[in-house]
Amino acid sequence: MTGNRASLHTLGCRLNQAETAILGEGLRQKGFQLVEFGQPTDLLILNTCSVTEDAERTSRYLIRKTLKHSPHAFVAVTGCYAQTGVEGLKHHAGIDLIVGNQFKLDLPTYLPPAQELKKRSSPEVQHTRTISREDFDLPHLAEPDSTRALLKIQDGCSAMCSFCIIPFARGHERSRKFDDALREAQSLVARGYREIVLTGVNLGQYLHNGRDFCALLRQLDQMTDLARIRISSIEPTTVSAELLELLAGSAKLCPYLHVPLQSGDDQVFLAMNRRHTVKAYVALIEQALAKIPNLGLGTDLMVGFPGETETAFRNTLAVATDLPFSYLHVFPYSPRPGTAAMRMRPTVPPTTVKKRTNLLHNLGHAKRLAFHNKQIGITVSALFEARTQDGYRFGTTPNFTRVVVSTSDELQNQIKPITITAATERWALGQIVPNQSMKTSLALL
Ligand code: SF4
Incomplete structure (x- = not known):
């Protein structure tokens, strides 16, 4: 049975992540419902990396893994591995669509409507060796999934x-x-x-x-x-x-x-x-x-x-x-x-x-x-993420220190002054500066 669930996964760099966000928006516009990667899905879009052999191996493994829990899922592969390894990927079992980097952001347009997604005996390939040198604009607005x-x-x-x-x-x-x-x-x-x-x-x-x-x-x-x-x-x-x-x-x-x-x-x-x-x-x-x-x-x-x-x-x-x-x-x-x-x-x-x-x-x-x-003793602004765990909220400071504060306050997407009080290798631990001290901290926001 085919539904309209779609799952996206990115390997590699931040640019790939930015492009996956654009693809996600394209899928939403086509009526797909985005589900978390790893959950049962009807469509997988894998945005690959080819910077290391390991990244390519991981891509092949993730396709096999997805097809284990969702054997009917339509698999579309794009990104740098799809660009440089197209010949090998054509023969990899379970792939239905390969889209090289030149056409990456048009990928949603190559998909059949959700109700007609069907596994193929061999993949459709949208690929060209030469990539345009033209400056570009982008078709969709990205819908980022983080702060x-x-x-x-x-x-x-x-x-x-x-x-x-x-x-x-x-x-x-x-x-x-x-x-x-x-x-x-x-x-x-x-x-x-x-x-x-x-x-x-x-x-x-x-x-x-x-x-x-x-x-x-x-x-x-x-x-x-x-x-x-x-x-x-x-x-x-x-x-x-x-x-x-x-x-x-x-x-x-x-x-x-x-x-x-x-x-x-x-x-x-x-x-x-x-x-x-x-x-x-x-x-x-x-x-x-x-x-x-x-x-x-x-x-x-x-x-x-x-x-x-x-x-x-x-x-x-x-x-x-x-x-x-x-x-x-x-x-x-x-x-x-x-x-x-x-x-x-x-x-x-x-x-x-x-x-x-x-x-x-x-x-x-x-x-x-x-x-x-x-950073200990410094008062600085932190932008808080959605993530919470055991009463802790997570954020980043301007110089990219990952901070964690203990509070039950809802802080997602807020910028607050915090004082760094302790540190581990993973985190700097901070306390939110109380309101009365806000004035002195405003310069940091
Ligand atoms: S060739 Fe590769 S490593 Fe060198 S600047 Fe360009 S992207 Fe960076």
Whole structure:
């Protein structure tokens, strides 16, 4: 029997999450009722990632898992794995529709009406190798499912880092039309979202009709009723002095940067085709820290890139130790078909990769705890989420400290001043500042 339940699931980056929110809205408009992923469903839309082999394996596993509890479910696969692995996916049992990245946001239009969803003997494929270079606007308004709304403003990357499959999966850099990005931001604010997170593959390369990333930020900064603007991951080569000034001078722009480092060794940088030196990265971070008080600073580190010697790894460890990162995202290198690094030698033995990954994970835990400890005694604003557990409410501060407070008050989507009183590695614990002290805290909102 076919019904109209639809379930969506995202693997990978924030940009994928932003696009899933757009797809969800498209499904609602087509009369589907969205159910939580993992629940019985009539339609599964899997928005995949191909950044690692592991992410691809997970996609195949999730399709099998869904078909176990919902054997009749129509399965549509889109995203980077659908783009780069289309030939393999065509032969994977249980898939009914494959939509490459060029057509991703049109996916709802390729679906039959809910009553006519039927499993197919072989999948329909909507795919093209070449992805448009045109700037774009987006067909639907996203309906974000969390307090922070992800706003897609950019897609694609032309940097060609030697390990990265993204330029093949998402094509060249292009930007969302300036007015279309503002239109959606306005709409999100009108629907009550307090924080907008700008997403893209290479955000700092945003450029539409001569208006760049800083121009867009300035415009968003003037939007009444928008409390916070957050920048998701941004490449070090695109963090300009102008951007740092903006971050330092705006009450809405969150003092938070996630700047991928990948390695702390210049030889590895060269082989990775990263376009800067370790010295330049460190100088940039030092400038940012000097300009922006209490900056939250995250990074990505890749372990086991071909040719990563013990000395090269020690260099990475040293840079990661010295810079005051608030957290580290540590990934083992994963060879990706079609990339230049795939042919590079010598490869690093898996046991060495594991050992190095563990060292960086441990460093990451210590960094997170140190960052949370540094927040103790600070009064800052927290934006609260819907999630509650055992009388606790969860939120985030502008510098992306995850906070938890004990209260029975309904706080969802509210911004409240809190004082951080204690810290664990996972959380900073806070207390809401009572009303009489509100005046002194208002500057923080
Ligand atoms: S900047 Fe490099 S790592 Fe980032 S998406 Fe582009 S090619 Fe990939």
